[in-house]
Amino acid sequence: MSRDHISEPRVDCTVDTEGRIDFAVTAPPSEEPRLLLRLRPRKGQPETTVRQLELRPGSDGRLGAVLEASPVLEDGRWDLYLVAGPEAERQRLRHGYRDLRALVDGDTRDRTSPVAVRVPYATTDGFLAVRAWLRTAHAEAGRIEVSDHSTRVTARLHGASLAAGAAVVVRPRGGSRAERTVDLRAEADGQGFAFEVGHTEMTGESGMWDVFVRPTADGALARVGRLLDDVAGRKEVCVYPAVTVGAATVRPYYTVDNDLAFEVGG
Template identity: 40%
Template sequence: WNAYAQVAGGEPRRLMPGVNDLRSLVDRAPSGSRGHVAVRIPYATKQGNLSVRSWLRAPHAETGEIEISGTAMTVRGRVYGTALADTGYVEAVRRDEKDAVRRAEITADGPEFSFTLPYGPLADRGAGPWDLWLRPVGESGPRVRLARLLDDVPDKKAIFTYPVVPCVTEEHGTLEAGPYYTLDNDLSVRVRETAAGKGAGA
């Protein structure tokens, strides 16, 4: 959303941000009792104007700490607006091939959860992005996109960066994989050719 000031008799003019105290946005933990999470983050555009990014997720799966170990990542998170069941899991869906799905079991403790996702099965399909979804109760329940929204960073992609690791495959050689946040602050995994591989194919 772009913020304007309407002056009587004049054209709307873009507002410039002053001092923004965003401390209340950091590490928020909404109750989720309303069944949704509403987020609004003010920020300055590249031109120095005031804008606001907003999301409304019902339910919502907030990601937190991400640990990289070997050729796998472990993600911790919290769900809002729904409950977790023993039948819940996370699924990675290849963006350009929706029937390519890999599951990861979750460990739940109340609304909090964690899961470990190996990169190998993703890399075996070749280069391409995979989007991550939480199925809180399994196939019979909602499908919730994993995202990081509850802080004061409007665009996570350039701020929250993670290392990539090499993955050796039989059909595609050595690829590299790692997590990243999309332009919508959703969590995905990128599988791509290595710099050496791109050079060899040039």
């Protein structure tokens, strides 16, 4: 790490089970310092959403701020900045220590609607950001078992309940092809379920296929993914094998947003 990085303001954070985040900023003393969270805009789009928090001196000499669980953060990636004073330019905050232990077993707690999730993480260039998800309902993927013939997934629905007519929908990205409907086996509590995607059924049409659950016969689709733990980006962490089916290959994977999908090639 360069000396420039050492002298830049840094931030540690601690998350609790409700999503509350305590920040501790190491920076020179200043008047009216603030912590600014900025929702990262899509490429080519202007910045539209920021959240500001007052920074107060702590007993350890650092500046502290608290992001309460409510109001929730909008879905997306939030970058953190120090604003040292009323006329000061904002400075991006280098990441420090992240205490995410309270998130590790987050999949064991049922969530109500809306399902709001926050996971602080270090960006590839060394800064702190927060990945936030905000969904009406969400199906948390559990165990994924890939065999030669199929992929079996266990999951648990949050923010809604399974009822008659519930099914899993595997939808082609872009909408140019017909979606697949897969039967599910629901548990008695109306939250847990399992389903199996046959690999042969996925071949013949290459591309990416996203996985949803429809809780009722006419209900809105909820994404299947893995959000409720301490991993902000699992695409390169949880890697599953590609299975060869004739001249094609089928591989389950997590997207950059931690949603479950299938890649079909050949």
